[in-house]
Structure formats: C-alpha cells, structure tokens
Amino acid sequence: MTNNHPTPQVPGFTAEELVSKIGFCEQLKGGVVMDVVNVEQAQIAEEAGACAVMALERVPADIRKDGGVSRASDPDMIAAIQKAVSIPVMAKVRIGHFVEAQMLESMEVDCIDESEVLTPADEEFHIEKRPFKTPFVCGCRDLGEALRRINEGAAMIRTKGEAGTGNVVEAVHHMRALMSQIRSLRGQDAEVLAKRARELRVPTELVAWVAENQKLPVPNFSAGGVATPADASLMMQLGAESVFVGSGIFKSGNPVERANAIVRSVTHYQDPSVLVEVSKGLGEPMVGINIDTLPPDQRLANRGI
C-alpha cells in the first residue's frame, strides 16, 4: 500500500518516461485537480489549494445539458489560464484526436486529458501517446481499460465515473472493479496471467507487473461525479491517490467554500472529524442526476473503451 515507489522496470516505459512523465503525476498525489472555465475560476482554484487546474470551455454538466459536439477548448482561453496561475494547467482532447493533442503540446500544457467527456474523434483508436513529451491522463472503468491506456503511453489513470452528474456511484463502481481485478491477479501462475493478458488485450509483462506489485504502474486518480468532501474521501479510501472534481465545485452554491473543503478532505481523507468540520454549512451541492434516468447514449463512460 505505502510502497508507491516507481519501480524502474515498467514494461513499455523508458527510464526517462518513468521519472519525468510519471514523476510529474506523482507530484499531484494527495491533491485536487479542479475543472475551470475561465481565469477567475482558475485563480479561485489555485487560492483554495488545488494542485492543478483542468482548463475547459464547459464543465461536464453543461456539456451534458447543451448537447452537440464537444471539442478541445479555444487556445486563447487555455493560454489566459496558463498566464494567470502558477500551478500546472491541464486540458482535454477528444479521444483519438492526436492533432488537438499536438496543439496542446505546442502550447506547453502540463498534462493532456484524453477524455470521454468530449465527443470522441476516433471510434477505433486512442491517441498513440508515447511520442508525446507531455504526460497524458486517461479514464478507465476497469483494469482492461486502464492497462490498454497505459500500454498506449498514459502516465496517469483516472476512473471515469459518470462526469457531470454529481453522482459518485459510477466512480465507486469503476474503482471497486479496478481494485478487485488487481487483487484477483495476486499469486496467479504464468499461464493464467498470459490468458488474462489476452483477454485484456495487453502485453503479458504488464499484467505480470500488476500481479506482482498489486497496483497500477502509474498514479491512479478518481474522477466523475465527486460533489462533496465525503465523496472525495470515499474515493481516496477506496484506493484513489488523488481526485478530479469537475462540475462539483463551480456548479455548487458556494464554490470558494466547497473548493477549500474538498482540498482539506483529500489531505485528511482518513479523519472523519476533519470531514465533519469542513462539511458544515457548505451550502447547496450541485444538483445530481440519477444514473438510471440517463439514456445509454448519454452515458459518457461508455465512450473509448
């Protein structure tokens, strides 16, 4: 559990990628990455103690409401946020849209989220992420998705959850699936691991690494539906090393208070007395959506698997 030391040999990663790409993601651990749509929100996030911001034009709740095709953000808006804050700035690209990623790398965005929240650009291929110098984060619902993304070069994984719903149930579902599938590999012999690797469509060495180390070879964060300090702590206690909060902060009644509270809840995720203290008088959380009421075509987590 406590040994999160990046082991030098992770199949498919060079030593340099391990330390500088994955090393960057290690620095975000125990922190909160907040979705922001303008400079003012980015500054509120930084002041509240966010360890990074995700610059995007619309938070997932609005993407859901507005419908239509959702694409990478206006470079002007991302550049303004890069100028306004000193913490890392991340931005999203459509699944498979390697040109949007090339553009973000050229702008020196600190981390690229190849995200199911935007409308996928390629139904067959994710971005080949290794040639990029910029670290990528990708979503997953289970171990297979996580390892396929890592095999493509992702330096950080986040559970998908169901973004823009304010409902943590899917993030829990995905984190539990991931962790129990990791545990199920423990002590399995080479034949079983090779069979699992074929099923998951990833190299056997990667599955063997997870079986032996009992964790993903890259930081494992949580996203999609976190709306309260208790939600953030729940995901941390289930095994997340950090939390992305999308619509949950700036769609709530009191974003400043809520941002502060969620940052503290991640640091003190094991201390219920702190969670009680930070949860008092936070005002209205974002209005949630019950997943059962979402038609299948509006389920973002089903994209890019």
Next chain:
Amino acid sequence: MQANKQAAPVVGVLALQGDFADHQAALAACGLRTRQIRTASQLRGIDALVLPGGESTTMLKLLEVEGLWGPLGEALQRPIPILATCAGLILLAQHVENPSHDRKGQAKGSQESYGLLPLSVARNGYGRQFHSGTFELVSETLPKGTTGTFIRAPRITAVHGPCEVIAKRGNDPVLVRTGHVLAACFHPELTIGHPVTAMFAAMVTASARDSDDVAAEAQ
C-alpha cells in the same frame, strides 16, 4: 524520549500533498523509519524532517488552514536534519521571485516562506512540464554521472549567504546545504538508490548518534 534510544531514527515526512509516499519508500530503502505529518502533534519526537515535492501553493494553503505553519516553523528551528526537495525547497527559500502579483494585481514581495535557506528562487524556473527531464549534475561530492530529475523545478537565481553548493546543473546550484538543511531543486526520491537520499540518511544517522551521546553524558 528515553524509550526511543538505540531504535532507528524516525523521519517525519510532511504529507499534506505531493510525492511524500515516494520519499517514504526511498527513506525506508535507506533503513530509516518514517512518519507522515499532517497535524502538529505528529511533529513530536521526530529525529529528522522531509519536505517533499508537490505544489508549494497547495502546501502553503494547507499549512495555514491546518494551523501547522507555526508548529512546523518551530520544528524547523530544531537542530535536526532536514531534506527539502522541489516545492519543499521553495518553502524554505529566503526569497521566492514569483508569482510577483496576487490575483487582484497587487505586487507581492515574495511568496510566504520559512526563509531558512539564504537563496532566491524562481518557481518553475526551468519552464513548464514540457521542459522537465533528467539532467546530469556537476558535483565533486556525488559519484560521477549522477543525474537529477527536474519536474517544473524551481531555479536558484541567487545565493545570499553561507551555503555549500554540492551540485550544479550547468551554472545553477541545484543541491545545497546550509547547516542541518539539505535542499534539492530536483527529485532524489524518484530514482532508487539515488546518492542524495543516502547522503541525507547519513546525516540522520550521525545526528541520532550525536544526540544519543549527549543523552548518555547527561545521565
């Protein structure tokens, strides 16, 4: 206090945010015990202290709201070995050049810090993540070929007082020592067996031995 004599020294690792777990693993590999520090009471009885990498603005915010700013400052004044890396170094530098303005556009003298190191630093002084990477260090003390991984690293722009420069990247000091404080712009914890963590472990062991001797003489 007395009960701890002869036991392996305990290194407190500030665990508000950042790669504290990597530091714990590296320290454990050097034979040291570690304890995560999130509250003032956890600072009691530690024999050494590590301020890890992460985001310095996040750490400053949490130090303030947790009421840890004062107690940590007191712990830093004790003559125990301290290792500060990346964001940790920024927390100890006398002068932090940026951000130079707050969000309302008012000029700020310096980001708040403990001022233990007689240095000026520029946050992200080597550029954004795109410019992160592993670079060879120039040092007479460290083994030849030793490298350091710099991640959105702070850059030491001036040295104002007595400070031993142990390693440089090009012409910039990147590993310095002032009294009981060892500070690096890069991340020694990200590579197993990095000599910098070993150097710190030697400081911790020597310091624990000294305080045992003092205790023995006192008895």
